Amino acid sequence: MNISNIYFIHQVMTIAMIYISGLIFMLLTDASRDKQNTVPFIMKALLAYPAGLSLWGVIGFIVLVLGIPYNAGVLVCVHSALCITLLFNYTIRLKQRIGADILKKCCIAVAAAVIAAILCCEGFITVSVSNDSYYYYSVYPQTIVLEGGYSTSFDVFLTDVGQTCAIIGTLPFLFGFEETYGIMLSLGINLIFIFAYAVYDVSCNKWKLSKACARFAAVLSTIFLVSSTPFIVMTKWVLANAYFMALCFVLFYAAYSFAIHKEKMQLAPFAALLTAMVSMLRMEGGMMAGLLILCMCILPIEGMWLMKYAAIPVAITQLLYYAVIYLKLTVNPLYSFLDFKNALIMLLFAAGLVLYTGFIRKRLGNIIKNYYSYLLLFLLIAGNALLLIIDSERYITNLKYLIFNIYNKTGWGMFGYIMAICFFLIFAVKMLKAFKIGKIKDLKPGYSLAFFSGFVLFTLAVCFARDGSLRLGIGDSGNRVLMQVVPFAIFALIEEVISYLQPETESTRTL
Amino acid sequence: MGKENNLRMNKITVCTIIAIAIMAIGMNLYYNFRNLDSTLDFTEHTKQHIYMDEFQQAGMLPDAYIRELIKDKRVIVPYTVKDYMAYSETAEEDRDSDFKQVYYRENNYVRYFCEYAGECEVNEGLPKIDTVKEMHKEGLINDAAFTDMGIANDMLRYSFLLNKEATRESSYFWYAWFYHTFSSDKGWESRVYIRKDEVEASRELVALWDRKENLYLMEKDYYDNVIAPACIE
Numbered sequence: 070m071n072i073s074n075i076y077f078i079h080q081v082m083t084i085a086m087i088y089i090s091g092l093i094f095m096l097l098t099d100a101s102r103d104k105q106n107t108v109p110f111i112m113k114a115l116l117a118y119p120a121g122l123s124l125w126g127v128i129g130f131i132v133l134v135l136g137i138p139y140n141a142g143v144l145v146c147v148h149s150a151l152c153i154t155l156l157f158n159y160t161i162r163l164k165q166r167i168g169a170d171i172l173k174k175c176c177i178a179v180a181a182a183v184i185a186a187i188l189c190c191e192g193f194i195t196v197s198v199s200n201d202s203y204y205y206y207s208v209y210p211q212t213i214v215l216e217g218g219y220s221t222s223f224d225v226f227l228t229d230v231g232q233t234c235a236i237i238g239t240l241p242f243l244f245g246f247e248e249t250y251g252i253m254l255s256l257g258i259n260l261i262f263i264f265a266y267a268v269y270d271v272s273c274n275k276w277k278l279s280k281a282c283a284r285f286a287a288v289l290s291t292i293f294l295v296s297s298t299p300f301i302v303m304t305k306w307v308l309a310n311a312y313f314m315a316l317c318f319v320l321f322y323a324a325y326s327f328a329i330h331k332e333k334m335q336l337a338p339f340a341a342l343l344t345a346m347v348s349m350l351r352m353e354g355g356m357m358a359g360l361l362i363l364c365m366c367i368l369p370i371e372g373m374w375l376m377k378y379a380a381i382p383v384a385i386t387q388l389l390y391y392a393v394i395y396l397k398l399t400v401n402p403l404y405s406f407l408d409f410k411n412a413l414i415m416l417l418f419a420a421g422l423v424l425y426t427g428f429i430r431k432r433l434g435n436i437i438k439n440y441y442s443y444l445l446l447f448l449l450i451a452g453n454a455l456l457l458i459i460d461s462e463r464y465i466t467n468l469k470y471l472i473f474n475i476y477n478k479t480g481w482g483m484f485g486y487i488m489a490i491c492f493f494l495i496f497a498v499k500m501l502k503a504f505k506i507g508k509i510k511d512l513k514p515g516y517s518l519a520f521f522s523g524f525v526l527f528t529l530a531v532c533f534a535r536d537g538s539l540r541l542g543i544g545d546s547g548n549r550v551l552m553q554v555v556p557f558a559i560f561a562l563i564e565e566v567i568s569y570l571q572p573e574t575e576s577t578r579t580l
Numbered sequence: 581m582g583k584e585n586n587l588r589m590n591k592i593t594v595c596t597i598i599a600i601a602i603m604a605i606g607m608n609l610y611y612n613f614r615n616l617d618s619t620l621d622f623t624e625h626t627k628q629h630i631y632m633d634e635f636q637q638a639g640m641l642p643d644a645y646i647r648e649l650i651k652d653k654r655v656i657v658p659y660t661v662k663d664y665m666a667y668s669e670t671a672e673e674d675r676d677s678d679f680k681q682v683y684y685r686e687n688n689y690v691r692y693f694c695e696y697a698g699e700c701e702v703n704e705g706l707p708k709i710d711t712v713k714e715m716h717k718e719g720l721i722n723d724a725a726f727t728d729m730g731i732a733n734d735m736l737r738y739s740f741l742l743n744k745e746a747t748r749e750s751s752y753f754w755y756a757w758f759y760h761t762f763s764s765d766k767g768w769e770s771r772v773y774i775r776k777d778e779v780e781a782s783r784e785l786v787a788l789w790d791r792k793e794n795l796y797l798m799e800k801d802y803y804d805n806v807i808a809p810a811c812i813e
Contacts, residue, residue: 073627073628076628076629077628079651080628106762192625192626193624193626194627195624195625196622196623196625197620197623198623198630198632200641203630203641203644207644208643208647208741211647211696212695212742215695220744221744221747222742222747224741224748224750224751225740225751226741246628247648248625248628248629289598292605293604293605293608295602296609296612298611298612301616302619303610305620367618389724401751402748403748403752404755413625460661476616478611482608482612482616483608484608487604487607491604494600504646528599543620559583570593570597
């Protein structure tokens with residue numbers, strides 16, 4: 070057997086194992102005792118791969134920051150110990166059993182995952198490789214494996230590279246293959262199905278569309294997503310952006326779903342795991358996860374729940390990481406994206422998130438609660454205005470290049486134009502309708518629109534924190550961060566369209 | 581009547597939205613069909629390696645090829661790693677502003693091979709950087725006997741990952757050097773030359789490099805039979 074075949078088999082098996090570990094995690098952490106009120110298996114099966122990847126990323130991250138030797142033996146032992154603990158908890162403490170029907174469904178789901186993995190690893194779905202793909206997500210992970218942990222000499226790699234993404238990059242060097250293209254493409258395909266399911270679920274259960282209409286909306290919007298140039302570019306370009314876009318969308322949808330179906334709140338460990346993973350996927354991941362948590366506050370999710378399963382995981386990962394790189398390893402690159410000052414700002418932000426979600430939110434008056442999404446967007450705009458005052462030249466240059474990149478279609482294709490026209494049309498008709506019937510407060514941005522708008526404003530602020538200005542070109546990191554917005558933009562647009570067509574009810578307006 | 585009108589309006593609105601959506605999808609598909617390949621370089625990855633055939637023509641990521649090549653091989657290098665202080669008496673020509681360029685020049689490839697090769701052996705009797713330069717000038721090392729795999733500057737830029745001694749200086753030097761040389765002086769490109777077919781079949785390799793850090797990677801037999809005799813002469 071030649072080396073290519075061995076690598077192919079190893080990668081497919083690794084994807085299958087990630088999927089199986091994710092599926093076990095999703096099954097065993099669903100603690101519902103009432104069989105009628107459990108999370109649908111299809112949802113667990115769809116979210117199993119993101120769960121497995123997050124499990125790998127977060128466990129690897131904890132092993133690295135705690136200074137435990139980073140090798141296949143240790144990592145497999147930790148995963149096995151976690152599975153046994155979950156199984157013990159599920160069967161002994163919660164007195165639950167996995168029935169034969171669930172096992173049958175699991176076999177079908179795993180078979181589907183293996184088929185997808187074979188397609189993705191086969192190599193006929195093209196990918197794009199750049200310098201950062203190789204040095205950040207292959208050489209650096211290989212060196213982590215060879216060294217068995219973090220080292221001060223990793224220097225700027227520790228301050229500029231998304232650590233949980235680099236940990237996914239260590240898989241080939243632990244399990245005998247060379248590249249992670251199949252792993253990344255599998256997540257891209259998984260995202261397409263999750264997106265379709267999310268549109269269907271929200272259309273059906275929040276906006277009360279008929280099942281046929283919801284299916285039609287899901288199919289049409291998914292085709293639009295898959296045909297969008299920035300989505301294709303992001304899912305095929307071997308960088309952390311592919312993982313960030315997919316896992317951030319999964320987190321975004323999971324929170325939405327928790328708010329719609331209260332029984333899904335049982336998947337709290339999944340939410341905590343995913344939040345921790347997303348916050349370390351890119352250097353600005355903690356900030357983006359924080360923004361998402363602030364947007365989750367729009368949803369009717371209890372503050373304590375948000376604090377425990379969203380804000381605290383972000384705070385812990387950031388605190389652990391900064392403590393290790395700045396206090397233990399005393400990394401001090403001569404220039405980098407993350408410096409000590411930015412780390413302190415991030416920690417303050419994380420502490421603020423914990424306080425806000427856990428203690429302040431429930432004490433807010435009704436007026437603030439009712440207009441929270443306006444307030445959030447106002448604060449983001451005010452923050453951007455402040456940055457403009459601090460260094461107007463840099464801010465305007467960044468803004469100019471972000472707009473030019475969309476205008477020149479560098480990686481964006483027609484997407485920017487289509488979205489601009491569609492959002493303009495939908496807002497215009499919605500405003501006309503609202504003025505006509507005198508319900509201006511119905512224009513209040515919901516969860517999806519608030520996160521989409523916040524994402525764009527936050528990208529500008531995050532780019533400002535980087536040394537130097539952005540530049541024209543597809544590879545500019547600010548441009549790539551903004552391209553991650555595609556699934557959120559389409560989701561927000563779909564919701565705006567459906568909400569325009571729907572007669573407004575109290576139940577829908579509360580989300 | 582009003583209800584019927586509303587229903588008709590709703591149907592018209594839905595049809596309009598569907599038409600817009602289909603138009604948008606069509607525009608995306610048309611754009612992708614015409615322009616996607618020029619947006620970014622996409623490649624098939626049927627060989628399960630990071631290094632793809634197209635990279636050789638583009639002179640891209642030669643170290644992605646070397647890394648896979650050397651992982652089970654023994655590489656013989658001409659230097660042992662010396663620490664930064666050993667270069668305290670550095671001549672002006674071996675400096676780049678405050679940095680002792682010769683320190684990086686001599687040690688980086690050694691660090692690289694010792695980290696990523698299956699086995700690494702130091703033979704201080706091998707030609708050093710100045711000798712290699714002279715041999716190349718006199719045609720004793722013939723570029724035509726090697727395959728030009730592309731530029732090594734990026735590989736060197738990231739060699740600080742392996743430098744546990746002068747981390748900050750190392751990373752800063754390589755970044756500054758890379759951008760400085762790339763923006764102002766193309767003559768500073770370091771190239772990677774490999775006897776591709778021969779080294780793939782060989783178990784023992786010899787790595788030599790010159791002052792510009794042009795790397796020559798060859799099988800040991802070629803070194804013993806061609807380079808070493810020429811070196812003695």
